[in-house]
Amino acid sequence: MDTIIEIKELKKSFGKLQALKGVSCGFETGRVISVLGPNASGKTTLIKSILGMVVPDSGEVFYRGQSVINTFDYKKHIGYMPQIGRYPDNMKIGQLFEMMKDIRQRHTGLDETLVDAFNLKSMSHKAMRTLSGGTRQKVSAALACLFDPEVLILDEPTAGLDPLAAEVLKEKIQDEKAKGKLLLITSHIMSEVDEIADDIMYLFEGQVKFFRSLNDIKTTTGEMKLGRALTKILS
Amino acid sequence: MLKIAKYTILDITRSKVLIAYTILLALICISIFMADADVTKGLVSITTVVMIIVPLVSIVYATTYYYDAYEFTELLVSQPISRKSILMGQFLGISGSILAAFLVGVCVPVALFAFSDTGITIMVTGSLLSLSFISLAFLASTLTRDKAKGIGLALMIWFYCSIIFDGLVLLFLYTFADYPLEKAMILLTSLNPIDLARILILLQLDISALMGYTGALYQQFFGNGWGVVFTIFMQLVWIAIPMAFSLKVFRKKDL
Numbered sequence: 168m169d170t171i172i173e174i175k176e177l178k179k180s181f182g183k184l185q186a187l188k189g190v191s192c193g194f195e196t197g198r199v200i201s202v203l204g205p206n207a208s209g210k211t212t213l214i215k216s217i218l219g220m221v222v223p224d225s226g227e228v229f230y231r232g233q234s235v236i237n238t239f240d241y242k243k244h245i246g247y248m249p250q251i252g253r254y255p256d257n258m259k260i261g262q263l264f265e266m267m268k269d270i271r272q273r274h275t276g277l278d279e280t281l282v283d284a285f286n287l288k289s290m291s292h293k294a295m296r297t298l299s300g301g302t303r304q305k306v307s308a309a310l311a312c313l314f315d316p317e318v319l320i321l322d323e324p325t326a327g328l329d330p331l332a333a334e335v336l337k338e339k340i341q342d343e344k345a346k347g348k349l350l351l352i353t354s355h356i357m358s359e360v361d362e363i364a365d366d367i368m369y370l371f372e373g374q375v376k377f378f379r380s381l382n383d384i385k386t387t388t389g390e391m392k393l394g395r396a397l398t399k400i401l402s
Numbered sequence: 403m404l405k406i407a408k409y410t411i412l413d414i415t416r417s418k419v420l421i422a423y424t425i426l427l428a429l430i431c432i433s434i435f436m437a438d439a440d441v442t443k444g445l446v447s448i449t450t451v452v453m454i455i456v457p458l459v460s461i462v463y464a465t466t467y468y469y470d471a472y473e474f475t476e477l478l479v480s481q482p483i484s485r486k487s488i489l490m491g492q493f494l495g496i497s498g499s500i501l502a503a504f505l506v507g508v509c510v511p512v513a514l515f516a517f518s519d520t521g522i523t524i525m526v527t528g529s530l531l532s533l534s535f536i537s538l539a540f541l542a543s544t545l546t547r548d549k550a551k552g553i554g555l556a557l558m559i560w561f562y563c564s565i566i567f568d569g570l571v572l573l574f575l576y577t578f579a580d581y582p583l584e585k586a587m588i589l590l591t592s593l594n595p596i597d598l599a600r601i602l603i604l605l606q607l608d609i610s611a612l613m614g615y616t617g618a619l620y621q622q623f624f625g626n627g628w629g630v631v632f633t634i635f636m637q638l639v640w641i642a643i644p645m646a647f648s649l650k651v652f653r654k655k656d657l
Contacts, residue, residue, distance in 0.1 A: 243482035253473030257416035
């Protein structure tokens with residue numbers, strides 16, 4: 168397994184608030200990594216720094232050994248599902264997918280499993296503004312996976328999804344992992360993290376508190392459930 | 403970049419705001435021409451209206467569009483496209499749509515009723531004016547995070563250019579009335595894109611004689627070929643500089 172994303176001493180502050188205080192870590196392929204932490208611990212800032220949506224004050228992000236700050240080409244290897252996906256109101260679902268294919272200049276080798284599983288094709292004439300929050304999440308998830316990227320970054324993927332759709336997505340996450348991809352997931356639902364994650368990265372006040380495998384956490388604390396294991400470590 | 407522009411235009415044409423703007427402009431122009439047999443008077447009236455409505459709609463519409471598309475911009479930034487292409491694409495898309503509205507709403511009626519040097523001047527300066535206010539709108543929106551603040555700043559810019567600036571010029575003239583100010587006035591005019599456009603149009607109308615000594619000087623400076631080139635160049639500067647600044651801000655902006 169090789170390290171695909173490496174982060175070195177990443178610092179970012181918004182005004183007086185220091186969101187990231189020197190985060191260093193490396194992510195390997197073929198793993199599902201869950202980024203946990205209380206609200207405002209810097210999870211989303213970290214993800215957005217990797218995606219180049221937030222420009223860090225100092226530090227480096229490497230993608231396959233290449234520094235990516237202020238570049239964009241590496242993003243074609245990443246699929247991103249935002250916490251709240253918002254799209255042009257007047258656009259229809261079908262048009263949105265066509266547009267993304269056009270922008271990415273890829274019309275072949277597409278992964279449409281989620282499009283089919285969520286039945287999005289039958290809704291392709293629906294305008295984005297009429298969609299419920301859950302359906303938007305489905306669209307976001309399907310878009311993130313569409314280009315079969317080697318890294319998937321999912322920000323609270325199952326929040327707002329119905330139980331069936333959440334199951335579909337979790338299965339997809341396992342499939343993608345089996346294909347040797349890296350999945351970075353933030354979530355607040357412990358049972359779900361317990362189910363899908365290999366490693367836990369815990370952020371606290373802009374710093375990595377620990378980055379260990381799920382099994383390691385469970386064996387050292389002697390707890391079977393992640394939620395209880397976490398409380399034991401953190402108290 | 404052109405793809406982003408294409409999808410921005412497609413998105414805008416699906417909403418009705420710009421169609422309403424086109425109809426409004428066309429109605430104003432046609433009713434002015436219908437009401438008055440004197441075409442020159444009509445052109446003066448159109449100039450007055452165009453100098454108020456066009457900048458206002460351009461700046462407010464472009465700012466609102468930027469904020470409405472904010473989440474979509476976020477999505478685009480996570481895609482393999484450079485930030486420069488995203489912002490320039492949106493600029494081109496909005497500019498294209500607003501210019502199309504101006505073309506149909508003002509240029510077509512003017513060309514039909516009053517095709518003359520003055521008419522062409524209105525078309526060209528009006529288009530450049532739209533562009534410079536879209537460019538200023540992008541600057542206002544990239545500088546602020548909050549939609550309300552962004553629109554507030556955009557309105558302030560419009561308010562400054564169309565009302566406050568004239569007051570300041572008057573104050574300046576009054577304060578330094580003992581000094582020869584004619585050259586300074588020409589320089590001052592360049593600081594406001596609306597004034598640049600207005601003076602260029604008025605000078606085409608040969609009514610500068612009514613504007614006294616300064617008017618004569620304006621006529622001498624802006625009335626000849628170099629003056630026209632200078633004005634158009636300054637209008638282009640008013641398009642390029644705000645957009646260049648906004649690109650610089652956007653490159654480092656956190657989304």
